[in-house]
Amino acid sequence: MQVETQPRAVGLCPDRLERVDSWMRGYVDSGRLAGLSVAVMRGGKTAFFRAHGHADLARQKPFAADTITRIYSMTKPLTSLAVLMLYEEGRFQLDDPVARFLTEFAEMRVMVGGNRAKLETVPALRPITIRDLLTHTSGLTYGFMEATLVDALYRAEAIDFQTSKLSLGELVGKLAQQPLLAQPGAEWNYSVATDVLGHLVAVVSGLDFAEFMRRRILRPLAMHDTDFSVPEDKQPRFAANYAFDREGALRLYDDSVDSKFLRTPPLASGGGGLVSTAGDYLRFCRLILNRGALDGVRLLGRKTVDLMLMNHLPGDLAAMGQPRFAESSYAGIGFGLGFSVMLDPAAAQIIGTPGEIAWGGVASTSFWIDPAEDMAVVLLAQLVPSSALPLRRELRVLTYAALVD
Template sequence: MQGGIDVEPRAVGLCPERLGRIDGWMERLVADGRLAGLSVMVARAGRTAYFRGHGLADIARQKPFAPDTIARIYSMTKPLTSVAVMMLYEEGRFQLDDPITRFLPEFSDMRVLTGGNRVKFESEPARRLITIRDLLTHTSGLTYGFMEATLVDALYRQNGIDFGEAQTESLAAVVERLARQPLLAQPGNEWNYSVATDVLGHLVAVVSGQDFADFMRDRILAPLGMVDTDFFVPPEKIERFAANYSLFRERSLKLYDDCVGSRFARPPAVASGGGGLVSTAGDYMRFCRFLLGRGALDGVRLLGRKTVDLMLTNHLDGDLAAMGQPRFSETAYTGIGFGLGFSVMLDPARAQIVGTPGEAAWGGLASTAFWVDPAEDLAVVLLAQLIPSSALPIRRELRVLTYAALVD
């Protein structure tokens, strides 16, 4: 597959021969049986210089991974939800250091786990209230139940703290039940990847007075021209929807979620701000160009340039490694900070990967990824459908291949 390229690579400082190495890399991943299919899109100076795919989006139906293939982007939803929050921030609805109890009073009396077990746990009062900034930076003390690493994770699973899959309750109901669980850490003390962005989705609904999914469609997705991005795939687009796989015994792909019958094939009970969107490479590249445009794309401005600059700034005291012992992330910890909705490169040498200080990135559970590099005016989108994202080091490999092609 090749399509959507609108500039010769040399015209934007990219070597076509070096970009061509990505072709062989994709072919090897598919030939070795590690991925069913994948696509990569590279843009510089607002122009698409590379867009290729290889393999299949659906093995059973022999559908190729095409330019318009729709994929589950899971946690790549988080940056879009964070933009929704910052749009309301620009309207003067709140400040980042405001306690979330201003809008979500159910979080008024939070406690922090100190010991015990599922039947009877021990806790102490939170020393301060959770702020909106805490949610944006994953320093709220919340966690994810699927990590299965702590007692709080177990309590989440036991008490149905789930913003996707088989959820049948409303977003508000799940958030209210979440507020009755203990925190993993004192607010502001540790970086813990969490359901914080799902809480932000509910916050957007409460502050705006509009259903969260409708807010996203009306205020972000439609204005940016992200025509195939939504919280479900409608029937008329299901033929373009990829199947999702897991890697079984290292070299054998096992179907994880078929495109037909998938929960993403119908409107969800809960629109998950943390992981609910599906999208295409072209759509998500529009979002990347919006970030590189410092809040504007094709004459449409959603955020002021200073607000985007703030989002792309590290808000932690050091890197992720300095903020406790992260149990899971869509990025490495050393040399990587966190802004308002995505990771921020601090030091490529410490991260032990080529890159640029100030680049922002994130990924999704099914091995998707993106990054934007303002200094190089570069954006990259990777789509695959393999769970978990830690199964293969494809993000780091693609980063090296892409940066090696910069020759101006």
């Protein structure tokens, strides 16, 4: 990916953008990150792109413009895009029960108490809708939360879309046999809901989910390095993934030469299965900023994009129960159809713009799109978990501080 314009031409101060470069070098030089890249786009042009450090420390492989990384939950917005493309085709309404297509969700029950030996459940008061899945208000959860009895049940039953050897349909069927954490629509709980949406896309379209993504989204958008695995000829560009050891030093978490991402997975995870590059993901950001079209290809109508970017919660995340985890803060942040929506920067205690959308992945990747400023930022690193370093908040301040027009 190349810088396409001078920063001043799109209202960005080059001297202030250099603070981003210094910030990046600081993390690499201190040993807190192996490597990272940052791209800043405004007015449809890439005005800043830098990569520093190493994609693979053991092999001294530089982190480069075309380095391929695990983007994990940054897959979710692309899966949500697939759902809304089918919505525009008249295949369903957003308030349709998902059980209309996935009958295994027809008779859901909700946990209200009990213990590991015996959960107490009651019938769901209403069906889970497609919009519930898009907004994480379905009552589903993640096993890694380790906070509730339902989370524990997910772990015991191996409800894990990253590691399962089952097919997508088989694992979704197994998931539907577990109780819900909350009544549909009652709480915001980050969850495997987007993986269920991937299966919904497959059932409604008649295509394998991964093939739908390739045929209908990734190829039309020329996201040539984005897929559910890394082909052999691209392995040299694939980054290793790291974590901190007990002493705070980087240790290898997932190698670049024997990662499961180098093999076609048994199932394509709509919630976290993609690998991508900064340039590829910036093309998705451009699609959103262009309200559904890019380089002569239209995937969504502009009104549907507008609907995606609206907050679909009655308030912010903090008002929707007690979120156990999110790739964002809770106060001042709502949720649209596939990503967070900034409602109130003061409440969120971070610089930003109402209406800005964002999300991130567990390996310290993130993006945000600000329609009001016609701006997007993509950050790629490979460090788990994403909460290990305050990368997103710091980069947000540095990039917004460069706006001078």
